[in-house]
Amino acid sequence: MDRSQAAARSEAARPSAALTSPAAAPERIVPPQRDGFERTGPARLVLSRGPNAGTGFAVTAPRTTIGRDRASDVVVDDATVSRYHAELHHEGGRYVLRDGGSLNGTYVNRIPVQEAAVLSDGDEIWIGKARFTFRTGT
Numbered sequence: 001m002d003r004s005q006a007a008a009r010s011e012a013a014r015p016s017a018a019l020t021s022p023a024a025a026p027e028r029i030v031p032p033q034r035d036g037f038e039r040t041g042p043a044r045l046v047l048s049r050g051p052n053a054g055t056g057f058a059v060t061a062p063r064t065t066i067g068r069d070r071a072s073d074v075v076v077d078d079a080t081v082s083r084y085h086a087e088l089h090h091e092g093g094r095y096v097l098r099d100g101g102s103l104n105g106t107y108v109n110r111i112p113v114q115e116a117a118v119l120s121d122g123d124e125i126w127i128g129k130a131r132f133t134f135r136t137g138t
Contacts, residue, residue, distance in 0.1 A: 041137045043095055045074060045088070048124070049131040056135075059095070064088040066127055067100070080104050081128035086113075095119040095134070104128060 043059040045066075057064075057074045066074040069083040076085070082102035089096045099106040099113045107126035108117040119125075121136040 043090070043137045044135045045125070045132040046135055047130065048133045050129070059088055059090065062090050065100075076127055076130045078128040078130060081130070085127055088119075095136070097125065102127075 041058070044056040045059060045064075046056045047053050061073070064073045065084065065087055066072055066076065067083050067085040068076060068078065068081045072084070082100065082104070084100045085102045086100050086106045087098045089098065096116050096118055097106065097108060097113055098116045106113045108119065108123050110124070110126070111117075119134045121134065123134045125132040125134060
């Protein structure tokens with residue numbers, strides 16, 4: 001087989017332009033590169049300590065439960081955390097953290113939550129040994 005025959009065979013084996021054109025190719029969705037905390041989208045609780053540090057939990061519901069129980073929206077596997085430890089509420093454009101009567105308490109910026117605490121971007125939430133950073137997403 002000479003060069004012209006090899007080139008013709010290679011051309012025949014190549015997919016047609018209609019199959020490889022950008023219009024026919026499926027769209028490839030690439031997530032944006034992150035530089036730490038995501039600043040857009042829903043509010044998030046981001047683990048800031050432990051083996052899963054950096055893991056984020058989107059807060060999209062009007063009420064998000066936090067505790068050791070597997071039925072919680074955010075499960076914290078720690079013996080110092082109550083089964084039903086705390087709730088995060090989205091009320092009137094603000095986020096409010098309430099302790100659920102836990103034995104060891106819930107803290108925001110190292111201050112115990114008595115009844116409720118209004119959260120701001122960057123607040124640190126302590127629940128047992130877990131440390132979360134609250135991000136508003138804006």
